[in-house]
Amino acid sequence: MKKEKFNLMESSKTSRGPFLQPLALAVVCFVFVSLLLTLAVMDFRALDKTLGSYVEKQGSDFIGTVQQATDYNLERMNNIQEWDLEGTASSSLEEQRPSLQESMVMEILQLAQRIDSETESGTLNHEELSALVSGQGLWDLILFDDRGGLKFNKEPVPGDVEKAVSLMIRDHEGLKLHLFENLNGSGSARFLALRRKDGKGFVVLVFDQQSFLFWRLKMALEMAVDSVGMPPNTDCLLIRDGEERTLFQSGSCQDVSIERNPLAGGAENEDVKVMRDGRGLLMMVERITLRDQAPLAAYLQLNTENLDRMIGKEKRWGLMSLGFMVSLVVLSMWFLYRNQNRHIAGLRHMEQRLQQAERLSAMGRLASGVAHEIRNPLNAISMACQRLKEENLQQLSGVIRNEIGRLNMIVEEFLGLSKERRLKLEKTDLAELVQQVGLLMKEEARARGIEIRTTGIETKLMMRLDGNRIKQALINMVKNAMDAIVASGTVTIGIHRKGKDMAVVTLSDTGTGLSEQDLDKIFNLDFTTKEQGLGLGLALSHEIIKAHGGEIRVQSTPGVGTTFLIMLPIKTGMN
Structure with a gap:
């Protein structure tokens, strides 16, 4: 008999591949990760721009406040000068006058003491002294010996200065001031005369009207910055006039690269971001416009190290969160793919078991038919054996009966396939x-x-x-x-x-x-x-x-x- 292969599951075949192929999973993960990266980059840029704008606004507000305070200080100085000319003033101006004048005198006196110290040590030569006169906005710098002889000057010596030095020699005075008095005649000048520290000469700083106004503006700016207070993240503040003379300087500004002058060619206010020594620096270049004054250039250099640290911290947290989300997505996709493949494998296993059960059932039915066909001749053989036994052929009948028993066991096994046996x-x-x-x-x-x-x-x-x-x-x-x-x-x-x-x-x-x-x-x-x-x-x-x-x-x-x-x-x- 030819053996047949039974396949009763062809009408319900399941898919041979997983629901989601690895390539499809990779594409989905790549698109999702790319979307997350794009959103993260956009968020980082927005954060950088927002915090940068905040720092820029802070610097711009500071410069604007300094401008207003300087205007106020100049107005007070003008009122005091009018009082000196007219001889009348309000009680508030009378109270403000000593503090304003003392501040200006102290600043000029400190400059004279510095010149005394540096010339005594030989640090400054004649060329450097000439440059100092221009850089500090002086009309002239005059150095006398202890007998009143000239050692250095650029301009003709005013008569008031010679007279004051002579009186200082005679009276052994250490300081002579003539800064706020009214000027009368061509020989009159504003000056500060200081006896040198070793007593062997005098240092005289001389001011004409223009240089005196320069120093008055310088004092107004210094008082304005002191009253406003420097921003905590300021590296340098530098204020210059149109002739590039320094009116105010705070911090280390010697390595500041000033690439744009807001006073040149009517340039508009501009913010420039530069890098120095690996640190982020924000250089703000702005025009300061004062009443009845020529425009000034303000260079404010803000240190953005804390800002960069804050942004870097946010970026690290963002990248960690992004990495966690990406890992979560990849793991989720992997578990989905794994579970689907397990489900497919389970379906295939069930299909195989159903096919096997169907084959067993078919073979059981086949065996049942064969067993019934065999049982009848076996019964006849058994009856014949009984007759042989009666004829004293006991040994032969025993062999036949044993063989019949064995055949019957085979038949029973066939029958066992066609019915369910209880254990x-x-x-x-x-x-x-x-x-x-x-x-x-x-x-x-x-x-x-x-x-x-x-x-x-x-x-x-x-x-x-x-x-x-x-x-x-x-x-x-x-x-x-x-x-x-x-x-x-x-x-x-x-x-x-x-x-x-x-x-x-x-x-x-x-x-x-x-x-x-x-x-x-x-x-x-x-x-x-x-x-x-x-x-x-x-x-x-x-x-x-x-x-x-x-x-x-x-x-x-x-x-x-x-x-x-x-x-x-x-x-x-x-x-």
């Missing part, structure tokens, strides 16, 4: 059961040059099993293992406990092994590798193990051997 579960020692199988098969194996070994049977392993059915399944599998050994070899049967809920029977042989293609077919009724045989042994064993809620796993290497792992649940068996 007779009893408390059974699985170790003893394995030992019995080893003893039963030992003689047959020895005759074929095969050694039967048993392991793990020293300790009892009590379970509720149908002992006869499990023994039948194990015998079938041992016979199958022996058939796989060509000449001589070993069949090993062992048991061990896996966790609390599972018992494992291991059956290994040193036979020819199975190819990868045959592994998927070994439990099919229509599959056998033997020249003679129906191929029912493994299929029946598989059905018995399944009936106990277990499963059989197979590992095989061609030319080395095969190992069967029979997994039997203890919990299910003990209920």
